[in-house]
Amino acid sequence: MSVTTEFTSVEAQAIAAKKAAKVLSQLSTAEKNEVLHVLADALEKKTNVILEANQLDLDTGRAKGYDAAYMDRLALSKERISEFAEGLRQVATLEDPTGKILSSWTLANGLLVEKVSVPLGVIGMIYEARPNVTVDATGLALKSGNSIVLKGGSSALSSNQAIVQVMHEALDHTLVPKEAVQFIASTTREATQQLFTMKEHIDVLIPRGGASLINAVVNQATIPVLETGVGNCHLYIDVEADVDKALNILINAKTDRPAVCNALETAIIHKDWLIKNKSHLVDIFNKHGITVHGDEMAQTYIPNAVPATEKDWANEYLSLDLAIKTVNNVEEAIDHIETYGTKHSEAIVTENKETAKKFMSLVDASALYHNASTRFTDGGALGFGAEIGISTQKLHARGPMGLPALTTVKFIMSGNGQIR
Amino acid sequence: MSVTTEFTSVEAQAIAAKKAAKVLSQLSTAEKNEVLHVLADALEKKTNVILEANQLDLDTGRAKGYDAAYMDRLALSKERISEFAEGLRQVATLEDPTGKILSSWTLANGLLVEKVSVPLGVIGMIYEARPNVTVDATGLALKSGNSIVLKGGSSALSSNQAIVQVMHEALDHTLVPKEAVQFIASTTREATQQLFTMKEHIDVLIPRGGASLINAVVNQATIPVLETGVGNCHLYIDVEADVDKALNILINAKTDRPAVCNALETAIIHKDWLIKNKSHLVDIFNKHGITVHGDEMAQTYIPNAVPATEKDWANEYLSLDLAIKTVNNVEEAIDHIETYGTKHSEAIVTENKETAKKFMSLVDASALYHNASTRFTDGGALGFGAEIGISTQKLHARGPMGLPALTTVKFIMSGNGQIR
Numbered sequence: 001m002s003v004t005t006e007f008t009s010v011e012a013q014a015i016a017a018k019k020a021a022k023v024l025s026q027l028s029t030a031e032k033n034e035v036l037h038v039l040a041d042a043l044e045k046k047t048n049v050i051l052e053a054n055q056l057d058l059d060t061g062r063a064k065g066y067d068a069a070y071m072d073r074l075a076l077s078k079e080r081i082s083e084f085a086e087g088l089r090q091v092a093t094l095e096d097p098t099g100k101i102l103s104s105w106t107l108a109n110g111l112l113v114e115k116v117s118v119p120l121g122v123i124g125m126i127y128e129a130r131p132n133v134t135v136d137a138t139g140l141a142l143k144s145g146n147s148i149v150l151k152g153g154s155s156a157l158s159s160n161q162a163i164v165q166v167m168h169e170a171l172d173h174t175l176v177p178k179e180a181v182q183f184i185a186s187t188t189r190e191a192t193q194q195l196f197t198m199k200e201h202i203d204v205l206i207p208r209g210g211a212s213l214i215n216a217v218v219n220q221a222t223i224p225v226l227e228t229g230v231g232n233c234h235l236y237i238d239v240e241a242d243v244d245k246a247l248n249i250l251i252n253a254k255t256d257r258p259a260v261c262n263a264l265e266t267a268i269i270h271k272d273w274l275i276k277n278k279s280h281l282v283d284i285f286n287k288h289g290i291t292v293h294g295d296e297m298a299q300t301y302i303p304n305a306v307p308a309t310e311k312d313w314a315n316e317y318l319s320l321d322l323a324i325k326t327v328n329n330v331e332e333a334i335d336h337i338e339t340y341g342t343k344h345s346e347a348i349v350t351e352n353k354e355t356a357k358k359f360m361s362l363v364d365a366s367a368l369y370h371n372a373s374t375r376f377t378d379g380g381a382l383g384f385g386a387e388i389g390i391s392t393q394k395l396h397a398r399g400p401m402g403l404p405a406l407t408t409v410k411f412i413m414s415g416n417g418q419i420r
Numbered sequence: 421m422s423v424t425t426e427f428t429s430v431e432a433q434a435i436a437a438k439k440a441a442k443v444l445s446q447l448s449t450a451e452k453n454e455v456l457h458v459l460a461d462a463l464e465k466k467t468n469v470i471l472e473a474n475q476l477d478l479d480t481g482r483a484k485g486y487d488a489a490y491m492d493r494l495a496l497s498k499e500r501i502s503e504f505a506e507g508l509r510q511v512a513t514l515e516d517p518t519g520k521i522l523s524s525w526t527l528a529n530g531l532l533v534e535k536v537s538v539p540l541g542v543i544g545m546i547y548e549a550r551p552n553v554t555v556d557a558t559g560l561a562l563k564s565g566n567s568i569v570l571k572g573g574s575s576a577l578s579s580n581q582a583i584v585q586v587m588h589e590a591l592d593h594t595l596v597p598k599e600a601v602q603f604i605a606s607t608t609r610e611a612t613q614q615l616f617t618m619k620e621h622i623d624v625l626i627p628r629g630g631a632s633l634i635n636a637v638v639n640q641a642t643i644p645v646l647e648t649g650v651g652n653c654h655l656y657i658d659v660e661a662d663v664d665k666a667l668n669i670l671i672n673a674k675t676d677r678p679a680v681c682n683a684l685e686t687a688i689i690h691k692d693w694l695i696k697n698k699s700h701l702v703d704i705f706n707k708h709g710i711t712v713h714g715d716e717m718a719q720t721y722i723p724n725a726v727p728a729t730e731k732d733w734a735n736e737y738l739s740l741d742l743a744i745k746t747v748n749n750v751e752e753a754i755d756h757i758e759t760y761g762t763k764h765s766e767a768i769v770t771e772n773k774e775t776a777k778k779f780m781s782l783v784d785a786s787a788l789y790h791n792a793s794t795r796f797t798d799g800g801a802l803g804f805g806a807e808i809g810i811s812t813q814k815l816h817a818r819g820p821m822g823l824p825a826l827t828t829v830k831f832i833m834s835g836n837g838q839i840r
Contacts, residue, residue: 372838
């Protein structure tokens with residue numbers, strides 16, 4: 001019951017996706033929403049099929065000795081599958097990002113110019129062991145009128161294939177050709193290489209996962225890439241920082257969900273503030289089980305701190321570890337972020353508006369926070385509805401990417417014989 | 421008097437450009453405009469220096485036997501340099517694309533979210549033998565708060581170096597560090613390779629030139645690329661096309677400026693319309709000296725037509741050659757464009773609104789025209805003020821790219837201690 005046996009190669013799949021995208025681009029918003037509901041219902045109805053397949057992946061993962069966090073991301077349940085379905089129904093409620101006249105004007109010669117949003121076409125999604133991406137990305141792609149080519153991590157292969165199989169069967173009863181959702185089962189280097197370079201058939205690649213996955217895509221792809229997610233996020237606690245705000249934000253950003261990309265990795269602390277508030281810091285680090293990797297001065301005032309090395313400044317711990325760098329002023333903080341940041345989310349705590357303004361202006365990142373936690377860099381938290389990822393690049397989309405990031409534009413000119 | 425001796429490598433130049441971009445990003449609109457005027461005045465004042473250098477390039481070009489069109493693009497004059505200066509003054513009058521609050525909202529917890537436009541940072545511009553790009557691209561980069569790293573074609577090396585030298589001397593008296601404008605004189609493969617992969621220092625690469633240059637950049641770069649300019653543009657003359665409109669648009673699109681990217685390359689003609697209007701077509705082709713490369717049916721009705729081969733359908737002639745493909749309906753026209761088009765500019769002439777609508781909806785291109793010439797795909801003609809190129813890709817910017825294409829955004833969040 002492999003979903004891909006009908007296709008002879010990755011290229012054939014991409015070509016089929018492109019053809020299906022034409023059909024998809026002609027559907028109305030209501031028609032697309034209806035399809036999302038059909039998919040949601042099918043996932044809930046076929047939950048057992050998906051859970052059986054997931055069990056195979058879990059058995060393999062256990063045999064391979066994957067760690068608990070990894071197994072947790074991989075594991076599905078009736079509740080999680082219901083959440084997937086609910087997510088699709090949620091996407092159905094969002095505004096259709098296509099078919100909007102973004103601007104229009106008439107030239108002196110009478111030529112009407114309209115800038116209209118349209119689907120990108122075919123989206124290539126490359127991700128690791130989270131089967132939820134299979135559903136979430138499909139929902140966002142279809143809502144925005146795009147076909148999708150999915151390439152999930154091999155450790156979730158059975159789960160992903162089962163999910164796609166369920167969606168394909170459901171699409172058979174809709175206006176969306178099932179070819180609009182392609183799943184690449186092959187894990188060969190050739191299949192990956194093909195996927196990265198099929199410029200004629202795929203319009204954008206979106207990698208979601210760790211730094212090595214993302215770098216592999218960026219370095220090998222000739223298709224434009226939307227880079228997502230690696231977040232080496234910093235919090236600068238200024239000499240004029242309010243103590244309660246600083247401690248609350250530090251703890252929230254570090255401990256609320258340490259494994260996500262908007263979690264805090266390095267606190268940059270003004271030396272005078274550190275000296276004044278060292279006992280508060282020691283208290284909260286102990287209370288929350290945070291391991292501090294400090295520079296020399298941090299080691300002096302935080303007794304349990306281990307020495308920070310160059311690697312610590314660049315590291316995305318994704319755990320309860322925290323690097324502490326001490327500085328003499330906001331400029332040194334900005335320089336440190338410039339050197340080690342990944343342009344994701346950077347925060348400052350200060351009561352001095354001028355200092356905050358300088359930080360906002362000179363730090364180059366997707367999301368900047370004054371007296372708030374980096375944890376808000378999230379499509380849901382910021383009110384985008386749903387997100388396909390968080391872009392850390394500067395072109396096309398930056399920060400949380402909602403449905404509009406999956407569109408492009410056409411200039412449509414209507415005339416009555418105008419020439420130049 | 422080489423402008424690059426002070427730098428030891430391409431990387432050192434890119435690092436210096438990045439540092440200068442920070443300074444540039446802090447300048448006000450008035451300060452940037454003032455700098456553009458200083459550069460314009462300097463170019464006019466030092467015209468002789470530039471013309472002397474240009475003479476060296478022209479002598480070399482003549483010795484190498486470059487053709488007339490190439491030499492024409494390379495040749496400077498007092499008037500052309502005045503035009504460059506006027507172009508810079510024109511850019512000074514355009515709206516500053518940075519520092520705009522594009523949208524803002526407040527979350528339920530009181531966190532203020534602002535989406536603000538900011539410069540990209542450092543732009544890498546790779547181009548062929550047109551010294552005007554050296555000035556135009558610098559003006560647009562500085563106005564949008566970006567540093568620029570220029571790599572022009574080797575046949576214009578002396579001209580470009582002289583222009584950059586004049587601009588550097590002028591910048592010494594302004595708030596913009598001269599390091600904001602870098603020119604890479606080395607033509608080695610290593611220098612190019614370095615430029616294509618310095619992701620940490622360069623934010624975007626913009627190639628301007630022929631297909632081989634653009635493909636080299638797209639295939640080798642790990643830095644995001646803004647693809648510009650290759651235009652294999654089509655005009656579909658429908659069975660319901662008005663004869664005068666069709667003939668006027670055909671002639672204008674083909675002959676007004678055959679060497680530019682928005683010029684017509686292939687006319688796709690409905691068979692019935694061709695039969696009815698064959699004598700008109702023969703007349704205008706003779707009158708305008710157009711060489712027709714036709715499919716079988718076109719050869720039957722256009723006596724002087726030479727046989728079109730597969731290569732003709734894919735070719736950007738950039739001359740008074742025209743391919744003619746005959747079709748039975750708009751669907752066949754759309755399929756032909758899908759197969760051979762470069763997603764630049766595509767036009768339809770028809771009095772049938774439904775047919776036009778289908779064409780607009782199903783053809784995937786930056787710019788689509790109903791009853792108007794493809795020649796309008798141009799920043800100036802469409803009212804964008806100035807353009808850095810015409811994007812034929814779908815991400816970030818599509819179609820003519822004005823100053824906003826040289827910006828990205830920051831999400832700036834202002835709070836009073838908000839945590840999640």
